[in-house]
Amino acid sequence: MSNETSKKPKVFFFEDYSAKELNENKVGRKGLSLFKLKDMDVPVPEFFVVSSDVFVEHSLKVFKGNKEKLLGKGKNPEAFEIESTMVNEILDKEAQEEILSAYTRLSGFTDAWVSVRSSVVFPNDKDVSFTGIFSTELNVRKYDELLPSIKRIFSSMFSDDVVAYAKRMNIDISDVKMAVVVQKMVQSEVAGIVYTVDPISQEKTKLNIEAVYGLGDVISLGEVTPDTYLLNKKDLSTVEKHIAPQEWMKVRTMKQVKKMNQGVEKIKISKGWSHKQKLSDKDIQEISKISLVIEDRSGEAQNIEWVLSGGRFWVLQNKPVRFKSLDFEVQSEFVVNVRSNVREEILGFIEKFESKDQMISSAMTEAKKIVQKNNDEEIKRLEELIVQAKKELDVELNKPETKREDFVISGIGASFGTVTGKINIVDGPVVKKYTKGDILLIKRYSSEMEGMILSSGGIIMETGGLTSDTAILCREFKIPAVVGAATASSLLEDGDIVKLDGNSGTIYKSSKLIDEIKKELHPIADVYARGDVTLKELSDEDGDNTSSTPKDFTLPHTATKIFSLVDQQPKELFDFVGNSNGLVYIDLDKIMIEDGRHILQYVEDKKFVDYSKRICNTILEYVNLVKGDEVIISIGSAKVKDFRGLVGGKKNEDESLSSDAFGAIHYANNPELLKRVARIIRKLRNVYKKRNISLAVHAPMNEDVVREIKKLLLSEKLRRMSSFNLYVILDNPSEIILVDEIVNTNLDGVILNTPRVAKQMQGFKVDEKDAKYDLARSSIFKVLDNINYSVKGKTGKVIVIVENSKPLLKYCVQAGVYGVCVSSEDISDARRIVADEEGKIILGK
Structure with missing residues (x-):
């Protein structure tokens, strides 16, 4: 009996506890504030909190049980690896039972729709807010979906964004824990935020309200400009109103929930309502009164999130508003161990929370460091x-x-x-x-x-x-x-x-x-002004004389990247690529076609592992030439009929596609093919450690096709990051016309296949090998201007294939493109021409 009564609860249901019985260490900041709101008789949707102890126990179990997998050989794990491992690990049995019990009580006779949010535990410094740092999941329904959702919230503690935030705030992220708030969803007609102090002037006599139609997350995301109402707190008279037109709103849908949209859809607002004031004057008065009660009971200014549903206001969460001094920073008296990456964060976490006794001792030590200061002179x-x-x-x-x-x-x-x-x-x-x-x-x-x-x-x-x-x-x-x-x-x-x-x-x-x-x-001048490159020629001392590929250190450095075409075999390229900034592009379709057997046939024969190793070795012959510079691998150059002609090709290709189809549409219609190719790219990057490899997709066609390609790549854990870029290769004049739409898909850059486009514009067949097309025509320059204009401000990279055309090369530099791609034997000449043109730009000639 004594064991049962002394057992620490792992879940705190809103009806069973008052705020006085809890603290931040148990339920986190957000959880504790909800219990306080409940004790004030403020209308709060029903909720329960999963204790921070569950987070610590589950995370320790994951990291200690998978230490070699996640951290072996100095590895810094990716966020998706941590999330997957965290979700797949079974939660403690007692925690599962208490979560099920609480969710059943919350739901009643039907499974409730709930939000799942982080509740940070960091008593060391109340001014470190962690706003928008951790994950939130909305419209979660059923117990089987709730458990993975809670574990995904746990995993959001261990990410590059969190480490970067902690570094900026000069805190040890290993000191931070997390509880999780599970709260019943309310279908909001109007939602918003109240500041019980003017958030800009910090004037304490004013109260600021923001309101939008539908779900309120559009305010924090900045997707919609809200109505703003500024009131005098003394008599709730209106000082200022700003009514913002709203053309659409987010609402919760009862359709099948998907992780990507989390059961939310956008609804167009009729013209009769879009320009109206979101809250009536009566509603403004009511939410103001509720907010002032919360401020009065809390003893400090508040930031309050609310919704209006069925004529009733609900408060979802609140937190104190604290302002820092404008002209100086308070220096910490303690030595802070700032973690530089996720690996260090995890190791610090294990070290800190490995035993319960250690955790309690550490918590007591940290509690002594807390200094709460209310300096009236500073205010x-x-x-x-x-x-x-x-x-x-x-x-x-x-x-x-x-x-x-x-x-x-x-x-x-x-x-x-x-x-x-x-x-x-x-x-x-x-x-x-x-x-x-x-x-x-x-x-x-x-x-x-x-x-x-x-x-x-x-x-x-x-x-x-x-x-x-x-x-x-x-x-x-x-x-x-x-x-x-x-x-x-x-x-x-x-x-x-x-x-x-x-x-x-x-x-x-x-x-x-x-x-x-x-x-x-000018983009070129910007690069020089930032000190990223100088006009000074590189000397032998500046280079790496141990490089295996020959390099001419007398060639000038340039702001414009100069890539080599993959127009020869590795042995022949060896003599030239040392003077380039990388390779554009290795044609993976061509390599697969030359193999003679369809990649999916290897999968069916259970020989994909050996096949992928062989393909990787072929690619590595090129990649190893450039010593860390960017290497772009392309897919989509071959036609569907080329793949059908392979062993096993007919049964592994979509019959509905035209034989002449190629590019993104081919891969979008054969997702299994794209997934296997993505695994080869991932193997090159992760197993062979070639993190300089990026991917380009031929013939993007339109926005929808590109988004489908990106979705399929993401499902195979190939996502855009600082070391992995996703490009599209513009092969057709029609794609030039649609380039505005295509680049709206958040790509890292575009590659203009100028020779292929020129052939079509000048009346040649694209497969005509002896076509005498001209890359120096004004029509080609206009195409480049159009692409540069469309891409400007959306992605910083335009790479142009210029082959050996000096007029086009010079025009590209003047246009300020990111990079040019030249014939391998022309790299040295291209470097000199580009440096000369950049010198003219700097000197204003």
Whole structure:
């Protein structure tokens, strides 16, 4: 009996506990705040919390039982490997039983739809928010789906993003634990966020409300600009209203739940409703009163997430709002072990939590380090700085040289500060080096853009409000930001020099600065200005004389990448590729066709492993020539009829496809073929450690086909990352026309197959070997301009196959493309020509 009563609970149901019986170490910050809300009689959807002890026990079991698999030979595991291992490991039996019991109580007679969210445990520093860092899963239903969902939330603790965040905040991520909140979903008609203090001016007498139709995650994601209502807390009178038109909303659907959309769909809003105020004045008053009760009981300003459903308000979560000083940082008195990668995080976690006694002892030690400081003088100083900033703004706006025509657009000032810099329009994550001289104009936000934001000098968003993830991130890292600037991308262009004022939410063009730095606007000049390359010729001392491939160290270095065509056998290429920046491209279709037997026939014969090893060895003969430079492998060059002609080809190819079909459409219609090819690429990267290998797909056709290819590659764990790029090869004039649509799929770059396109435009057959096409025609230059314009701001890489055409080579440099691909024997000449053209650009000739 005593054993039973002393057993620590692993799940905390909302009806069974009060906040006084719990603490952050058991249920995490979010879980504890929900119990406090329940004790205040605030309307909260039913919930339960899976203890942080379950997270520690399950994670230790996973990492200790799979240590060799995940960490062997110095390995730094990928996020998908950790997630898969975490999900496949069976949860502790007692934890399973308690979760089942709690979910059954929550559901009643039918399986409830629930949200599954992280609840961080980090008492060391309340100011480290972890906002948007860990996973959330919505619309989870049934116990069999709930368990994997909880384990996926656990696995989100161990990722590159979490390690990077901890490094920026100077904390040891191994000190962080996680509980999980499981909460009943509410179908929201209107949703939003309340700040019981003005999040920008930090004025305590004001209350700020943001509201949207449908699900509220569009606010944090910055997908929709919300209504904003600013009220006086004293009498709840309205100070300011900003009604934002909303064309669509997210709603929960009762259709079969898929992991990718999590049971959510977008619904178009009728014109009669899209421009209306989201909350009535009566509803504004009601949610304000609820929020003030929470602030009063909590004793500090609050950030409150709410929904309106069936005429009733529900509070989903709340957290305190704390502001940091604008002019200095508090230095930690303790030595912090900052982890540099996921491997170190896992090893630190094992070391810290390996035994229960160690864990308790460590927790007690850490508790002694907690220092909570409420410095009234610091708050007063902060308010004085804000007032001074406003005064300086008024002086600046009243200066005679500030012309009215310089004004571009206004939005919502989301993060204090002013910055002058160059506009970079982005529509998704790109692999590009940004500096504090760059201002990002974000058309569409995703969590993968966090690194881009932190390295930039300022942020403009066409959507979003004060409580979007981007706005919070900018305030946390003191990056000036303006959100809700709806038409900014139509008024500004890449390269425009602007002054961004995060205090007033305004953006001005600066013509004076445009004249001063005009020479820096060319992509080539940018690379030189950042110090990534110099005009100085490389000496022998700069090179690696131990390289097995010959290298001419007298050749000048260039900003434009110069790739070698794979136009000879490895032995012949040996003498040339040492002077290149890599290979474009190794034709995998050609290698498979030359083998004579269909790849899927090898699968059927259970000989795929040997086959893949043989193919890898063939590719490695080329890859080993370039010593770490990028090597692009292409798929899709061969026609369906070429594959049908192989042994086993007829039965392994789609009969409905045309014999002349090739490229992305072939692989999209034969997913098993693409999966096997993806495994070969993955084997080259992971087993043979050739992390410089990227993939290019011929003839992308259109956006839908590219998205299908990306989905299939992702299912085989081939996802875009800093060391793996996904390109498309534009083979046909029709793809040039559709390039805007194709590059909207978040690719890393495009490769223009200029010879093939030129043949078709100049009346030759694509298979005509002796065709005398001309790559120096103005029509080819116009094609390049069209592609460069479409790709600009969406992906940083355009690679052009120029063969041995010097006019096209020079035009590519002037156009600022990322790279050119030349005949192997022409690499040295190309280096000299490119360096000469880049010199002209730098000197303004």
